[in-house]
Amino acid sequence: MNQRAVRLFTYILIFLLALPCLGAQSPRNVILMIGDGMGVAQISLARLSLGSSSQPLFMDTLPYAALVQTQSANAVVTDSAAAGTALATGYKTNNGMISVLPDGTPVETILERAMKLRKSVGLVTTTTITHATPAAFGAHVTSRGDEGDIAIQYMEKKIDVLLGGGRAMFAPKTSKGGRDLLGDAERAGYVVVDSRDGLLSARGSKLLGLFQDGALTTDPPEPSLAEMTEKAIEILSADRDGFFLMVEGGQIDWRCHDNDRVGAVKQVLQFDLAVGKALEFARGREDTLVIVTADHETGGLAITGKDSVSWGTKGHSGVAVPLFAYGPGAESFSGVLDNTDVPRRIAKLWNVKRFPQTLKN
Numbered sequence: 001m002n003q004r005a006v007r008l009f010t011y012i013l014i015f016l017l018a019l020p021c022l023g024a025q026s027p028r029n030v031i032l033m034i035g036d037g038m039g040v041a042q043i044s045l046a047r048l049s050l051g052s053s054s055q056p057l058f059m060d061t062l063p064y065a066a067l068v069q070t071q072s073a074n075a076v077v078t079d080s081a082a083a084g085t086a087l088a089t090g091y092k093t094n095n096g097m098i099s100v101l102p103d104g105t106p107v108e109t110i111l112e113r114a115m116k117l118r119k120s121v122g123l124v125t126t127t128t129i130t131h132a133t134p135a136a137f138g139a140h141v142t143s144r145g146d147e148g149d150i151a152i153q154y155m156e157k158k159i160d161v162l163l164g165g166g167r168a169m170f171a172p173k174t175s176k177g178g179r180d181l182l183g184d185a186e187r188a189g190y191v192v193v194d195s196r197d198g199l200l201s202a203r204g205s206k207l208l209g210l211f212q213d214g215a216l217t218t219d220p221p222e223p224s225l226a227e228m229t230e231k232a233i234e235i236l237s238a239d240r241d242g243f244f245l246m247v248e249g250g251q252i253d254w255r256c257h258d259n260d261r262v263g264a265v266k267q268v269l270q271f272d273l274a275v276g277k278a279l280e281f282a283r284g285r286e287d288t289l290v291i292v293t294a295d296h297e298t299g300g301l302a303i304t305g306k307d308s309v310s311w312g313t314k315g316h317s318g319v320a321v322p323l324f325a326y327g328p329g330a331e332s333f334s335g336v337l338d339n340t341d342v343p344r345r346i347a348k349l350w351n352v353k354r355f356p357q358t359l360k361n
Contacts, residue, residue: 025286025287025328026328026349027242027287027288027289027328027329027349027350028242028287029242029243029244029245029282029288030110030114030244030245030288030289030291030346031245031247031278031281031288031290031291032087032110032244032246032247032342033247033248033249033271033274033278033291033292034084034087034133034249034293034294034295035248035249035252035271035294036080036127036133036251036253036294036295036298037252037253037254037256037295037296037297037298037316038252038253038268038271038294038297038321039294039322040321041297041301041302041309042256042268042297043057043059043322044303045261045264046265046269046272047060048303049265050269057275058279059272059292061279062279062292062330063325063326063330064324064325064326064334065322065323065324065325065334066322066323066333066334066336067320067336067337068293068294068320068321068337068338068339068342069337069339070083070086070295070318070319070321071092071318072086072093072094072095073092073094073102074094074095075094075095077317077318078095078295078296078316078318079095079132079316080132080253080295080296081093081095081097081144082096082097083133083296084132084133084134084136084137084295085097085098085100085136086340087293087295087339087342088110088111088137088246089109089136089340089343089356090340090341090342090343090347090355090356091340091356092340097141097143098139098141098150099135099136099137100140106140106358106359106360107356107358107359108357108358108359109137109138110137110244110343110346110347111159111244111246112157113347113355114243114350117350117352118239118241120160120161120205120235120238120242120243120244121159121236121243122159122160122161122163122232122236122244122245122246123138123159123164123245123248124162124163124225124228124245124246124247124274125247125248125250126164126165126215126218126225126248126250126267127164127165127215127248127254128147128165128166128214129162129165129169130147130148130166131144131147131164131215131250133246133248134164134248135147137246138153138154140153141153147166148169148175148176148177150169151170151175152179152181155185155188158188158206160206160207161206161207161208161232161236161245162207162208162209163199163208163209163210163223163228163231163232164210164211164228164250165210165213165214166212166214167182167194167210167211167212168213169181170182170185170208170210171213174213185208189204189205189206190206190207190208191203191204191206191207191208192208192210193207193209194211195211196211196221196223199211199227199231200227200231202231202235205235205238205239207231207232207235209223209228211223215251215254216251224273225270225273225274226270226273226277229245229247229274230277232245233281242287247274247278249267249271249274251263252264252268252271252298253298254267256297256298256311257299257315258314259299259314261309264299264301275290282327283326286327286328288328289327289329290326290327291333291346292324292325293321293322293323293324294321294322295321296318296321297316297319298316299311299313299314299315299317300312300313323337323342328349329346329349340356343355344356
């Protein structure tokens with residue numbers, strides 16, 4: 001074989017070896033959806049409630065699946081603060097702590113990294129927007145109860161879209177230090193709304209929607225989780241650099257704490273409709289990764305018969321939770337994972353070199 005033929009063969013071989021890399025695509029947008037307290041049994045119960053003739057759950061249609069381990073740094077059974085921190089930062093911490101290490105060192109969240117990448121960012125929940133799971137993505141406190149500090153950090157960080165409950169944490173009469181965070185938001189260019197009509201008609205690049213002083217009722221006339229998700233995507237997707245959005249079905253957990261079967265099914269189905277809105281957006285393009293998972297399971301739920309269930313606890317359990325993924329990079333989310341793997345793999349898909357990392361100077 002002459003030198004020219006050897007060179008040609010070498011080029012062809014290099015091209016063939018590079019094909020898998022050429023086919024890989026970094027997601028421009030990431031939508032991370034967290035069903036708080038949602039284990040395999042909760043999903044199964046919601047699916048069974050629809051009957052065999054119904055369409056599958058939206059989350060059933062995602063092509064990749066995994067099991068995610070949830071232990072915190074100091075307990076086999078995590079709480080939402082530590083689990084949210086793991087999903088947001090790639091680090092384990094102690095129960096009750098928000099995006100800080102057990103020694104109090106703050107650690108970067110995947111939302112903060114998205115902002116460094118000039119992406120728009122948003123948080124949506126059915127609980128208070130300052131509750132543990134959304135807080136883990138947008139704030140750093142040693143106690144999840146410091147919701148006033150969390151609200152202030154959101155405003156200082158200028159998170160583009162915030163939708164949920166928790167208006168009291170932003171209003172001057174009840175916020176920390178009597179600060180008028182709602183007024184601050186308006187002066188910073190946010191559209192501030194407190195009703196479904198206001199949400200649906202909102203335009204602009206920054207939106208603060210708080211629909212109750214505390215958690216949402218998840219009933220009309222409030223906007224549904226699906227409507228909040230759709231509006232968040234509408235606003236964030238205008239950014240040509242892409243976006244990161246975390247959506248929480250926060251009250252699956254609450255109904256399971258009450259061992260309320262009917263309420264748990266309602267909350268899972270409402271969350272699944274929000275998953276449907278994320279998929280409706282993602283399936284119309286090839287640049288959006290959708291991940292659906294949970295922070296932990298609540299209630300130790302077991303399905304014991306056609307119309308019967310049993311509950312093992314009114315607290316959380318330590319079992320692994322499901323994860324489903326769709327879109328560019330979705331194949332990275334399969335098998336048995338740790339919850340810290342989720343943001344680490346998102347960062348890797350974004351070609352981020354230093355993540356996770358502390359924020360200590």
